[in-house]
Amino acid sequence: MPGKLKVKIVAGRHLPVMDRASDLTDAFVEVKFGNTTFKTDVYPKSLNPQWNSEWFKFEVDDEDLQDEPLQITVLDHDTYSANDAIGKVYIDIDPLLYSEAATVISGWFPIYDTIHGIRGEINVVVKVDLFNDLNRFRQSSCGVKFFCTTSIPKCYRAVVIHGFVEELVVNEDPEYQWIDRIRTPRASNEARQRLISLMSGELQRKIGLKVLEMRGNAVVGYLQCFDLEGESGLVVRAIGTVCTLDKISNTAFLPACNSPSKEMKEIPFNEDPNPNTHSSGPSTPLKNQTYSFSPSKSYSRQSSSSDTDLSLTPKTGMGSGSAGKEGGPFKALLRQQTQTALEQREFPFFTLTAFPPGFLVHVGGVVSARSVKLLDRIHNPDEPETRDAWWAEIRQEIKSHAKALGCHAVVGYSESTSICEEVCILSASGTAAVLNPRFLQDGTMEGCLEQRLEETSPPGCGFCHIPYDELNMPFPAHLIYCYNCRKQKVPDVLFTTIDLPAEAMVIGKGCLIQARLCRLKKKAQAEANATSISNLLPFMEYEVHTQLMNKLKLKGMNALFGLRIQITVGENMLMGLASATGVYLTALPTPGGIQIAGKTPNDGAYEQHVSHMQKKINDTIAKNKELYEINPPEIPEEIIGSPFPEPRQRSRLLRSQSESSDEVMELDLSHGKKDAFVLEIDDTDAMEDVHSLLTDVPPPPGFYSCNTEIMPGINNWTSDIQMFTSVRVSRLSNINLTNQTLNKNFNDLCENLLKSLYFKLRSMIPCCLCHVNFTVALPEDEVIQVTVTAVAITFDKHQALQTSRVPVEKTLQRASTDNEEQLQFPLELCSDPLVSQPFSPAKEVLENASSHTGVPAAQRATSVDYSSFADRCNSWIELIKLKAQTIRRGSNKTTASLDKASPLAEGHLRHRSVPSCTNSTVSVVKMTPLSFIPGAKITKYLGIINMFFIRETTSLREEGGVSGFLHAFIAEVFAMVRAHVAALGGNAVVSYIMKQCVFMENPNKNQAQCLINVSGDAVIVVRESELEMVPVQPSTAVSQPASAGDVTT
């Protein structure tokens, strides 16, 4: 009997009136866990009952503790007829099962009914006493921590990153069981909610067992999904990355690896969640700003170093010393090395998208695989072999693609499905990569990181270097010497599914790039349907790719991060939506423009038209470069010394029959202009494509958007955040259905949605929409549903002021800073924010000052204490940086002494919220799809939130139609997530994701139904400003800025 679950029902409030006669309710509560049920007394005639029950105790196996949810049902007592249910609360007690997370769940939960929505609230206290289990053959896996976050959680350190874990469980869908014909919709919905809750508990437990088997203690990047296969069943599957995590205890590691130093390191590269670390800046010695990864450094000090991994030496040598040709053997060696680390693993996949520094060595490119399957009834739910086999097949394919790219691992890995009737498309994608074996094995942590980092190639470009052997390339590609270190080869564009690595050097800002595509398909049954879909897929992928490439060029950028290609299948069409964040990597060559080539060169008018288009495209590129501040320095060709001054024109995607989507470049030496990307307009389709390229409107001034965690080029975030979900359903009625009209409609739908978001969030300007996540569904014929979840974060306006001033001042600035820019170019982005960020107030002052005095904004420098700079001149890069700083300092001396008070005062004002309704007891819970809360520090992870809700109505019109229904439901889902987090003692949800939003309506019957599945990590965050003085006070730590919904007039 390894666990005792204790539950106390305290009180209810705002209950609905259940007795029309008295306008009151006689409420009581049933508490159910497993097969045991307890009841409270009836609290008669009250809408705010005070039960104050005894402790209900359940003695249960920890296996059950993991699988079962706690079910609390509030009922209205009725003497003569059956008791009426008011609603339910499901509480996942998993967070109570590991020692470091929450110890008690206590608070107000919304009472939820699948037909009526939220009906009042109930106050519950839940505790668990766990006894030690000595049984070696146990079935439970209590204690394994789960994180949705796709990077190493902030207050942990990765000792070992073990690798991929997956599991799936299947069951019959209650909605499709015979009994569903005779039971009420409510009973059916509740059966479904309960089943899915049970299944996800079971799944998590099974994954946990695998984790223990792998000697890990946590799953990071845990992604759980439901496949509603209809008649053939219900599949719950999950993937994740097994890690051994160590909690960073603040006291022990304070001198070396406390957040300030680590964060300072990270900030310049935009990975760090806490842009306002300046609060701790002044007290931190500057030597912490070196490139060492502090946590591991301190670890190596602590543990007795036994076997330093000697194999690392050749690898590092390769990084810095050897040129391209020598690279081969070293690479082979490296591959061999890491191969051993990975070979015992079936799938060397990692669901992480951001990594500890030094983990990611090289990135090969995106690998993806899709397969079309026909669903059949799952005969034996306990042996879900077919589904397992399907996924195994796909993963195998991914693995072989990665191998072809010379990579032994896949990072940023994810899986998804799209189901329509009995056809299912399974998709998997990731980024082929070469990893540092240090993190992959036990006992190799002493790989003396500090020393190594000094020796490696400049960290800002290492990951761009090709992992494959240049002379033995898996496909013809256009390679060039790295623009940063000039020692290794890089491709001309890089597509990845991961976040921008912390150390990446970027010029300018990034932007959201989307490729949208529709393809009609004939309605067909079974095999024929599957075949036609399989036939369409490669073409879709090809076109999506071409669109992405074109749009990327149009933005003047050369790399995509966070690429996510979603293919959705409907009755009579396929939809493709690819989202990614484009950036300009300094290591990669400047992208050539787009050149249009007409097909009929003799036609004068046509020629004119083509040249007109060409001009438009060129103008757009120029405009975009200005908009995103992409101004890479011109480098004379000789310096690059490319051994292949090859002319290159077309990048084309070659695809194997199995729908592999490796990026394959075809070398075509026959064509004209160097570096230009040629679009041939040979038919109207091509014309359409070019037109559609130009229709994408940039966001209005003051707005940026990206689908990665953070936006390169912006780092002074404020704590003003707004997470939102927006849903649009569009009916393609009265439209002549052709591919063109479909494309246009879909494109308009997405663009209008974005425009609408910009308008709604205009009060947050200057702001950036981060982690913009689009999902497309085709719930019916000719109906498209687009769901967007993202977070808008306001950043400091002084910087925005700057960006808007850039165009005006560009010329001025050119003249005065030309030389400096030449000197600093590759280092600008890492060196400047590096030192400036910790001292952000000073920077603010400067920026403010410069905006007042008219000093060119780009000269913003920092008032850093230069005296201690000598400490950090221990590496080449540090030296150069110092130099850059000195130059900058020189040019800004005059502005440094200006007034300091105003921006700070203003900052304070902004954060002060007016507590006019003093008796508010509802604590604020922030939600974000990012892994951090800007301006705050995560002090504790309380456990995973994974919730599934169904809402149904039979009075659609009365509830405000479909919009009213879904609006209320999504608001309810947010409310329930917040309530659970608050009850765990948390004040924020990070890595929040709405994984599913299935909406079905039947307007004729006045009915609608919606299923929503959300997940995230419940955390306690402390505002950075309060970190030093105030102990953790979840309820007050984060005060919602009052301006969240303000309207600018």
Added chain:
Amino acid sequence: MTNDLDIFVGNTTLIDEEVYQLWLDGYSVSDAVSLRLRSGILEQTGATVDVLQSDTMDHYRTFHMLERLLHTPSKLIHQLHFQIPPSRQAMLIERYYAFDEAFVREVLGKKLSKGTKKDLDDVSSKTGITLKSCRRQFDNFKRVFKVVEEMRGSLVENIQQHFLLSDRLARDYAAIVFFANSRFETGKKKLQFLTFEDFAYCAEQMIQNWTLGAVDSNVDDMDVDLDKEFLQELKELKVLIADKDLLDLHKSLVCTSLRGKISVYNEMEANFKNLSRALVNMASKLIHTKDVRDFFIDLVEKFIEPCKSDKWTLNDVRLFLTQYTTSAHTLDAFRHQALWDRYMSTIKSCLLKMYHD
């Protein structure tokens, strides 16, 4: 291509104050959109009409969902459904319960019944306030009235506690409740020159001095009803006009002290008996509900109008009323000093407040 469904839900509920006002003012979505269009918002933001339409719809939906909670503001504060920062909650409540001067003047003192509600379309066409907005304001009055009607303790505090209104707005509601309860007539033509603020001030004075709660804050502390015992006692004041000697003495005392100070001495002297009779008669009749209703008409007809026709200044009125009140204390035969003060202090404050054009 039409958007069947178009929603935006923020973790922190997005509230646009401008749209909120349009909604409160009772405009339909399409009216609100065209009003917003006229404000030039599209030019400022570069948005399209579609965007504006969808945005307005979204906000209207949100407000519609919030309305249920706004009916019991304490629920809005404690609910978990919408995450709204406290300052915004306060704004939502305050604006929801705000009312139009033109509207309140129409309804003040009327019974908050279904009948009155039916007449709201007249009020709407008369004031130019949309019917929807009139209904909201009327329902607010009624809701507040229902909740605090039977409640003990300070009326203002009760309102503030239950509806979380600002001090000022709670005071206004106290006046509205007080007027509705006693059904003071405020709509007559003669009273049109009086503003809601005038009445609210008078109400406050009466609540402070003439209700049950005014004398004893512990027992049966009721702010809504006038103190019946007090009204009964007011009959005793009749002696001031019934007793000829007393009346003459009172007049001479007032005249002596006001000579040379008041600019309308002769008129005052000539009118003294009329004015005194008017004030004392009003007092003695207040026990009748009907006379309570006509309280303001009586004040205007019997005191303000005569004074105005004789061109008394506000200062003259003040001097007169002060002297008139204090002089009564020196009348040895008059023994109802406390009662007199309780009555006259309020009458004086009311008259001074109401004595304007």
